Amino acid sequence: MNQIRPARFVHVVYRTHRFAEMIDWYQQVFGARVQFQNEMLAFLTYDEEHHRFAFVNLDPLDPDPQDKNRQGLVGVDHVAYTFASLTDLLTNWERLKADGVEPYWCLHHGITISLYYGDPDGNQMEFQVESYTTPQDANDFMSSPGYTENPLGVEFDPADWLARLRTGTPESEFLVRKVHQPVAELRFSTPSSS
Template sequence: MVSPVKLAHVVLRTGDIKRMTQWYVRVLDGRVVFANDALAFITYDDEHHRVALLNAGTTEHPGPTHSGLEHVAFTYAALGDLLDSYQRLKQDDIAPFWCINHGPTTSIYYRDPDNNQIELQIDNFDTEEALKEFFDSGTFAANPIGVEFDPDELHARLRAGEPISELVKQSGKPVALNEVP
């Protein structure tokens, strides 16, 4: 078997293509590659598009009782990049609904204007071996959801010079599956 080399893009249906385009450009610090009244292609790197929006005239938003996509995650290279993006979005009144250290990732979740969930994250382990060691330790099995964190506090600790290796460690009360927003 041959696996794909990458996940290229996500396509979302919307009834408000202009608002959704503006939101994704802002959140991903991206740019519009192509847009008209029917379609918008957005990227933030050398890929021709990472997010595509289709103006389907839809008005019903996804919710917890709908089957389908739970969220889409975008990975940053460093904790500082993730937290700087959080601060940038906060200035534009784009607030997360959940901030959690899952163990493998430190993640900040947002809802787009159509209520789709977007995860901005970093990987907490530098190597596949370190991640495997974490999984094999039983820590993840004991706490598969993670622990919530305050992104302002984490950002202040980072700016104060606390080592990233300490900042990405889980500390706090584990979140139960029935407590996931």
């Protein structure tokens, strides 16, 4: 199969115990604005993209400041790359699967459809496709009740979606998230033992 490459690099996500400070710093340094924020997550951008930075507040997940592993959680959570189409994203998934590389998480965020992979060291990356054709439509979704209800996303089966695409279901049927439940459980990559 021909290798399909990402169209562009799009964002980075950080885990932090300094949630408010990080948001303030990125607003000051990049002139970023908050697109969405709750007690666990914040998404910021400095341009028309729905987000260039995201922050995961670790305090609700790990509130014990005496925890010796606390600082090990801080840092880059993942970096993200956008593909040109859902067909490209899922065709690339199929090629990687044939090579023994599988995502640890398949998630329809609402603003993107995303496959999460981990490299041999456990560094996490998101391969995604945009759900909306314009930045304003994506920004509007981030302000909607559906996104507020579930900013994380709903899991999906890439094999099922690719099969349906190949039998003629248009990409547009998959792009807009029609259901917001169940909320996906957090998943993380772990280093491989090979």
